[in-house]
Every structure is written in C-alpha cells, then in structure tokens.
Amino acid sequence: MAEEIRLMKGNEAIGEAAVRAGCAAYFGYPITPQNELTAYMARQMLAKGRTFIQAESEVAAINMVYGASSTGVRAMTSSSSPGISLKQEGISYLCGADLPAVIVNVARSGPGLGGISPSQGDYFQATRGGGHGDYYTIVLAPKGVQEAADLTYEAFSISEKWRVPVLILADGLIGQMMEGVVLPEPIDPGTLPRKDWAVGHAAEMHRPYNHVTSLNLVPDELEAANRARFERYDQIKKELVRYEEIDVEDADLVFVAYGTAARVCHGALEMARAAGMRVGLFRPITLWPFPSVRLSELAEQGKHFLSVEMSMGQMVEDVRLAANGKAPVYFYGRSGGNVPSQEEVFAEVKRLMGL
Amino acid sequence: MELAYGHPKSLKSIQTKYCPGCGHGVIHRIIAEVIDEMGLQAKAIITNPVGCSIWADLYFDFDSVQPAHGRTPAASTGVKRMLPDHLVICYQGDGDLAAIGTAEIIHAANRGEKFTTIFVNNAIYGMTGGQMAPTTLVGQRATTAPEGRDPIGAGMGYPIKVCELLATLEGTKYLARGAVNNAVNIRKTKGYIRKAFEAQMRGEGFTMVEILSQCPTNWQMTPLESIEWLEKNMIAFYPLGEIKNTLGATAPGQVR
Numbered sequence: 001m002a003e004e005i006r007l008m009k010g011n012e013a014i015g016e017a018a019v020r021a022g023c024a025a026y027f028g029y030p031i032t033p034q035n036e037l038t039a040y041m042a043r044q045m046l047a048k049g050r051t052f053i054q055a056e057s058e059v060a061a062i063n064m065v066y067g068a069s070s071t072g073v074r075a076m077t078s079s080s081s082p083g084i085s086l087k088q089e090g091i092s093y094l095c096g097a098d099l100p101a102v103i104v105n106v107a108r109s110g111p112g113l114g115g116i117s118p119s120q121g122d123y124f125q126a127t128r129g130g131g132h133g134d135y136y137t138i139v140l141a142p143k144g145v146q147e148a149a150d151l152t153y154e155a156f157s158i159s160e161k162w163r164v165p166v167l168i169l170a171d172g173l174i175g176q177m178m179e180g181v182v183l184p185e186p187i188d189p190g191t192l193p194r195k196d197w198a199v200g201h202a203a204e205m206h207r208p209y210n211h212v213t214s215l216n217l218v219p220d221e222l223e224a225a226n227r228a229r230f231e232r233y234d235q236i237k238k239e240l241v242r243y244e245e246i247d248v249e250d251a252d253l254v255f256v257a258y259g260t261a262a263r264v265c266h267g268a269l270e271m272a273r274a275a276g277m278r279v280g281l282f283r284p285i286t287l288w289p290f291p292s293v294r295l296s297e298l299a300e301q302g303k304h305f306l307s308v309e310m311s312m313g314q315m316v317e318d319v320r321l322a323a324n325g326k327a328p329v330y331f332y333g334r335s336g337g338n339v340p341s342q343e344e345v346f347a348e349v350k351r352l353m354g355l
Numbered sequence: 356m357e358l359a360y361g362h363p364k365s366l367k368s369i370q371t372k373y374c375p376g377c378g379h380g381v382i383h384r385i386i387a388e389v390i391d392e393m394g395l396q397a398k399a400i401i402t403n404p405v406g407c408s409i410w411a412d413l414y415f416d417f418d419s420v421q422p423a424h425g426r427t428p429a430a431s432t433g434v435k436r437m438l439p440d441h442l443v444i445c446y447q448g449d450g451d452l453a454a455i456g457t458a459e460i461i462h463a464a465n466r467g468e469k470f471t472t473i474f475v476n477n478a479i480y481g482m483t484g485g486q487m488a489p490t491t492l493v494g495q496r497a498t499t500a501p502e503g504r505d506p507i508g509a510g511m512g513y514p515i516k517v518c519e520l521l522a523t524l525e526g527t528k529y530l531a532r533g534a535v536n537n538a539v540n541i542r543k544t545k546g547y548i549r550k551a552f553e554a555q556m557r558g559e560g561f562t563m564v565e566i567l568s569q570c571p572t573n574w575q576m577t578p579l580e581s582i583e584w585l586e587k588n589m590i591a592f593y594p595l596g597e598i599k600n601t602l603g604a605t606a607p608g609q610v611r
Binding site for chain 2 (some may be wrong): 024025051055056057059060061063064065066067068069070071073075089090097199200201202203210211213214
C-alpha cells in the first residue's frame with residue numbers, strides 16, 4: 001500500500017505525531033501561534049478517552065505534566081515563547097526529578113509580549129537549561145512539517161530513554177504553514193511498559209515505595225545526583241547529536257542555521273552555487289547536544305562560517321565556541337518576527353566575499 | 356491476642372523533624388490510620404508541599420511526588436487523572452495553598468478533581484521562619500508583620516477562609532474544617548478525612564479537609580500556650596465542622 005501523505009499544518013502534525021507516539025496526557029493553555037495544537041489535542045485526546053486539560057496557566061500545565069509523568073506515562077505540553085518562560089520552573093523540577101516529558105515551543109518574537117511572528121530568540125533559553133539550577137534539556141529543531149512530526153514522535157522515546165525532558169523548538173512559521181506529511185505508526189499508550197521509577201501500582205510492581213523528588217539538602221548527595229545526571233548528558237552528547245549537511249564538502253563558506261532559517265539558507269545556497277560560489281549549509285537538528293565536534297572538524301578544514309538566525313545572534317556563540325578561533329565566524333540575523341529572504345542572505349554572502 | 360492499637364503501617368516508625376507541639380505529626384498519624392483502615396497503603400500517593408511538611412515523604416510509607424511550591428494541586432491533577440483508582444492526597448500548608456498556589460487550588464477544585472486536599476492551616480509560614488501567611492489573623496504578629504497584621508493601614512489584607520471561598524465552586528463536594536488541639540477535635544478531624552477519602556474513592560469530586568494546627572515555634576509560645584491560642588483565636592475566626600457536604604446519597608453519613 002502506498003504511504004498516505006496528508007496536508008497538515010505544523011501545529012496539527014505535531015499533535016497527531018504525539019497522539020500516535022502514545023501520549024496519554026496533554027496539558028495546555030492558549031497562546032498564539034500554537035493554538036491549533038491545543039485544539040487538535042482537545043479533539044483527538046478526548047475522542048480517544050485520553051487526558052486533555054486546558055489548564056488555568058502555563059505554570060499549572062507544566063506541573064500537571066510533572067504529576068502525570070511521575071506515574072510513568074507519556075505526557076506533553078506545548079506553548080509559545082512567553083508561555084515557555086512561565087514553564088521554566090516546572091522544567092527545572094522535571095530535570096531535578098529525572099522525569100521525561102515533551103515540551104513544544106512554537107516560538108514567537110520577544111522579549112516580553114513581543115509579537116506573534118516567528119522567531120529564534122529562545123535559543124539561549126532552550127539550550128542553557130532555561131530555569132534555575134545545573135541542567136540541560138534535549139532540544140530538537142525541525143525545519144518543516146514532516147520533521148516536526150517525526151521529531152515529536154521520537155521525542156517521547158528519547159525522553160524516556162534518558163529521563164531528560166525533550167524540547168521541540170519550532171517557530172510560528174513551522175507551526176502555521178501546511179505541508180505534506182507521512183505520519184508514523186500509532187502506539188496504544190496502554191501497551192507501553194510501566195516504569196519501575198514511577199509512582200502507582202506499587203503492589204503489582206513488587207517494588208519499594210517510590211519518591212519522585214528534586215529535593216536534597218545534603219550537599220554531597222545532591223552533588224552526586226548532579227554528577228550522575230551530567231554523566232548521562234555526556235552519553236547523550238555521544239549518541240544523540242544530529243545535523244544535516246548540504247554541499248559542505250567543497251564549500252569555502254558554510255551557513256550554520258536551524259529550523260526556518262536553514263530553509264532560507266538552502267535557497268540562498270542555491271543562488272550562490274548558481275553564481276559559481278562554493279557555499280554549503282550545516283543544519284543542527286539537535287540544538288542541545290550541539291554538533292560542536294563536527295563543526296570543529298569543518299573549522300580545522302579552513303571553512304568560514306556564517307550563522308544565520310531569526311534573532312540578534314544566539315547560536316552564533318555556540319558556533320564560535322566550536323570553531324575555537326580556528327575559523328572566522330560571521331553572523332546575519334533578523335529579529336522582531338522578521339524572516340530573512342534568501343535574496344538578502346545571498347547579498348550578505350556576496351558582501352562577505354567582497355563581491 | 357489481637358493488637359487493639361498500634362503504630363500505623365502507613366507511617367514509618369521514625370522520629371520526625373517537626374518541632375515540639377507542632378500539629379503535623381498528629382495529622383500525619385490520623386491520615387495514616389485512615390489509609391490503614393481502608394486498606395489503601397499500596398494505592399496511596401501523596402504530593403508534598405513546600406513548607407515544613409516537605410518532609411512528609413520521609414514519614415509516610417507509600418509513594419510520593421514532590422512538586423514546586425503551590426503547584427501541588429496541578430501535580431495531583433496529573434497523578435490522579437492517570438491513576439483514578441489510587442488514593443491521591445494533596446497535602447498543603449497555608450502559604451502553599453492560599454498564597455502562591457491560589458490559582459492551582461481554585462481551578463483544581465473547580466474542575467472537581469477527584470483527589471483529597473489536606474490543608475494544614477497554622478496561620479504562619481513555618482519553614483521559612485514565621486512570615487505572615489494569607490491565613491494570619493488580624494493583629495497576629497509575624498516577622499513580616501512586626502506590629503501585627505494590619506489589614507488596611509499597612510495594606511496587609513484579611514485572613515482568607517479557604518473552605519468558605521471554595522464552597523462557592525460547583526466542583527467541590529466535601530469541605531470540612533477540623534483542628535488538632537484536643538482529642539475530641541482530632542477524632543472529628545479523622546472522621547472528616549475518612550469521609551473525604553471514601554468520597555474520593557467513589558469518584559465524587561473535589562474534597563478537602565482544612566485542619567487548624569499549632570505552630571508554637573513561630574507563634575513564639577510553649578506548646579500548651581499555642582493550643583490555648585488556637586482555641587481562643589483561630590477557632591473563633593475559622594469555624595469548625597463540615598462547611599459543605601453535597602456528597603451523593605451513597606455517602607456514609609457518620610463522622611467517626
């Protein structure tokens with residue numbers, strides 16, 4: 001049978017992928033530009049007899065995720081930038097308690113209320129933990145509707161495997177646009193195994209009572225827990241790093257861009273190649289762990305980098321750290337909800353090349 | 356020979372960190388007794404608040420979840436929705452429930468979430484050292500109300516009667532206020548807890564037992580003085596009894 005291709009909005013494809021991943025509980029709060037996702041989950045989750053709650057706030061929603069995840073089920077929330085800021089307290093607690101969760105940020109422009117147009121201004125917040133304390137979350141950055149669905153589906157098992165929350169960092173453009181998407185096989189949440197670390201079903205699980213907590217007032221014990229978590233992070237860095245390379249091999253100048261900005265750069269790359277310029281594209285898919293090792297290799301090969309972002313320059317700092325002074329790193333960004341055109345990015349390439 | 360009275364199975368046999376005269380120990384014990392009587396130890400889950408009873412997971416011998424300050428009703432919502440056949444206890448203090456977590460408790464109650472909140476009201480912040488709570492009485496001193504709570508002059512507002520506030524919400528089915536100042540009230544409070552737990556297991560709706568409790572350390576009194584102060588001042592302002600009971604006809608009417 002031929003694969004069924006459905007035309008879907010990014011927000012709805014993320015919702016459908018989560019439903020198919022066996023998400024048992026979704027908690028959300030209205031915010032533009034991700035409202036279709038919450039509405040989609042309301043329809044699908046309630047129709048399937050699963051849990052959907054429109055919470056009283058983003059703060060409550062992430063703490064409902066905390067409670068549901070404590071029972072070992074697949075739980076999820078979604079929001080957009082200002083709402084994701086409100087969830088940071090809960091994300092810190094999830095990380096401190098080693099609970100899995102999937103959190104979707106269909107990012108908009110900031111700071112403050114900012115605007116509702118797409119932005120990549122939440123890169124620092126996403127890749128540096130975001131809340132208080134020593135921790136990271138895994139950050140996956142889709143470039144379109146198909147990848148948004150694929151990464152959301154996979155995010156649940158990645159999060160469970162490592163017991164680290166996974167953040168899907170999309171933006172308003174990916175959330176709102178429609179593309180053809182092939183959807184993954186549905187998983188029935190009832191078939192997923194119970195977790196030995198979760199609360200509930202104590203007698204059937206034949207285990208001692210479990211205490212899900214991030215609290216520890218003994219400095220040596222808390223340090224040991226943090227060290228154990230960072231050992232897991234080291235393992236994640238070895239196993240999970242993902243990126244895409246286009247025409248990097250012979251390139252003199254390599255765009256480094258993720259998500260929507262990477263699609264724009266792909267267009268600019270084709271314009272540059274047509275003009276005989278050796279330009280490539282390096283697209284991080286995991287923003288944390290960041291593909292520093294590969295970028296460092298490319299820097300050693302003498303390639304120059306141009307970080308193109310829908311921000312005032314955030315990921316460029318990670319590119320500079322990876323290049324470590326071995327290659328020049330340039331930046332081009334638009335902010336305030338503006339998406340750069342491929343023409344303006346191509347113009348920047350010509351400027352850098354002295355043309 | 357049958358043991359007529361002993362230490363509850365659901366409560367560990369260890370010394371607590373609570374101060375002498377604190378009400379938490381007695382409250383823990385009567386909760387554990389009810390759980391044992393109902394045979395629910397292996398199905399009980401408590402969400403601990405941030406406050407002195409953050410240590411509840413050291414003492415209760417069943418599963419526990421520790422959420423952020425005030426977010427306990429949201430976390431309990433997540434736990435109970437996933438495990439509807441379990442007994443979920445949302446243990447909260449007055450700062451946790453009536454200040455930082457006001458939104459969470461009101462909306463959990465309004466949704467008729469089927470867990471039971473145990474609301475320990477000692478009219479003061481305990482763990483952080485005696486700051487004014489939303490339930491601090493007018494004129495009562497606290498480190499952040501050094502001349503006593505002054506509702507208008509200093510703009511400190513009035514003590515909040517949480518049971519009465521929540522009673523207006525249709526999702527709430529059982530709201531009772533007890534106290535642990537003497538044996539009679541302790542037994543009555545235990546009866547309220549039993550009724551709330553039974554209603555929860557029947558899936559009736561939101562249930563809460565508020566418990567007036569002593570905090571001699573932060574009230575700067577001896578344990579005996581604190582009991583007298585609670586009787587004279589707190590019970591006078593916060594009336595005891597079932598504030599709201601709209602449980603279904605199947606509910607047992609007896610308070611044990």
